[in-house]
Amino acid sequence: MPRGTLARVLPAGRKAPDGRTLLPEHATGKRPLYVQNTCLESIAKIKSATMSMRVAVLGGGVGGLSAAHELIERGFDVSVYERRNVIGGKARSLSVPNTGQDGRKDLPGEHGFRFFPAFYRHLPDTMKRIPYAGNLTVFDNLVHATRILVARAGKPSLILNARIPRNVEDWALTFKDTFRGIGVPDDEVLYFVDRLFTLLTSCPERRIVEYEQIPWWTFINAANHSADYQTLLGKGLTRSLVAVRAQEGSTRTVGYTLLQLLFGLLTHGGFDRLLTGPTSDVWLTPWSSYLQQRGVSFQTSTTIKSLNLSSVGITSVTAETGGQSHQITADYSLCRFPLGSYFYIATTVLESRQSLRFRRWKTWWCSFR
Numbered sequence: 001m002p003r004g005t006l007a008r009v010l011p012a013g014r015k016a017p018d019g020r021t022l023l024p025e026h027a028t029g030k031r032p033l034y035v036q037n038t039c040l041e042s043i044a045k046i047k048s049a050t051m052s053m054r055v056a057v058l059g060g061g062v063g064g065l066s067a068a069h070e071l072i073e074r075g076f077d078v079s080v081y082e083r084r085n086v087i088g089g090k091a092r093s094l095s096v097p098n099t100g101q102d103g104r105k106d107l108p109g110e111h112g113f114r115f116f117p118a119f120y121r122h123l124p125d126t127m128k129r130i131p132y133a134g135n136l137t138v139f140d141n142l143v144h145a146t147r148i149l150v151a152r153a154g155k156p157s158l159i160l161n162a163r164i165p166r167n168v169e170d171w172a173l174t175f176k177d178t179f180r181g182i183g184v185p186d187d188e189v190l191y192f193v194d195r196l197f198t199l200l201t202s203c204p205e206r207r208i209v210e211y212e213q214i215p216w217w218t219f220i221n222a223a224n225h226s227a228d229y230q231t232l233l234g235k236g237l238t239r240s241l242v243a244v245r246a247q248e249g250s251t252r253t254v255g256y257t258l259l260q261l262l263f264g265l266l267t268h269g270g271f272d273r274l275l276t277g278p279t280s281d282v283w284l285t286p287w288s289s290y291l292q293q294r295g296v297s298f299q300t301s302t303t304i305k306s307l308n309l310s311s312v313g314i315t316s317v318t319a320e321t322g323g324q325s326h327q328i329t330a331d332y333s334l335c336r337f338p339l340g341s342y343f344y345i346a347t348t349v350l351e352s353r354q355s356l357r358f359r360r361w362k363t364w365w366c367s368f369r
Contacts, residue, residue: 065284163271211251
């Protein structure tokens with residue numbers, strides 16, 4: 001059955017009403033399946049309409065690829081425009097020059113770590129829809145982490161379990177961590193745990209109305225606790241988990257992300273998953289190749305210069321490729337690049353529109369391009 005088709009299964013032996021098509025019983029392996037012709041006709045019309053609608057995705061990082069993936073599977077005509085000569089944004093692997101020997105490629109480098117916690121739902125779903133060699137999918141290139149290492153400047157690293165203890169080594173590490181602690185005074189650990197229980201026992205309404213407005217730093221009272229408490233449970237958690245400052249990240253975002261990760265430790269989902277190789281090799285390159293096969297057009301080395309607007313929205317996008325300026329026109333344009341870059345190309349045009357309130361947006365150190 002086509003994806004999205006509406007159907008109804010009727011008991012065997014009953015006749016279908018007029019206007020319905022009977023699929024052979026062997027086609028379903030169960031009871032006869034009747035599909036409304038009008039439904040199929042509607043789907044055909046929708047596909048015909050979307051195929052004539054063009055979408056310009058500005059930015060070829062993970063955000064742009066994700067948008068292109070969903071759109072092309074829904075029948076849109078999709079073009080992706082990327083400033084660099086390679087797809088992937090900051091998620092792409094970078095070769096370390098002159099490190100290859102004996103015919104081997106240069107060693108790969110990554111911009112930060114790759115984080116695939118067990119509570120992620122959308123990204124794993126996308127990865128399961130990207131083919132990989134050997135009748136596998138990109139999702140099969142994820143493996144569960146067994147240890148968490150917290151590196152600290154001038155202090156010994158902390159090594160923690162990343163899964164339910166399964167063997168003697170895991171249990172030994174768990175007991176050692178339990179008695180040694182993480183360098184934070186016991187009374188402060190208890191206070192922090194109490195904060196987590198407060199989050200666990202709060203209703204959804206309070207999470208949105210109250211905790212969304214309280215910075216994580218304030219909620220855990222970091223200013224009145226030790227430097228280790230601030231570094232590990234304040235700054236360290238927010239920067240590594242959600243890439244924001246503890247003084248600005250909301251309690252709802254940081255706190256419930258942390259709780260989801262802790263729940264992963266108590267299940268077979270685990271705390272985190274890692275890729276089996278360089279990001280580009282085992283994820284991004286197969287992804288862009290699949291999208292190209294589906295019909296996505298990629299235009300690299302293309303810099304977006306400005307968004308051209310009218311009273312009804314974006315009429316075109318001015319871009320530059322190979323030193324030549326040109327116009328990009330589409331039914332829809334999706335900006336999938338960092339906020340700082342968006343400021344640069346759009347603020348002069350849009351700052352007069354009070355409803356957008358650009359000046360209320362904040363950016364800091366974590367730019368993803």
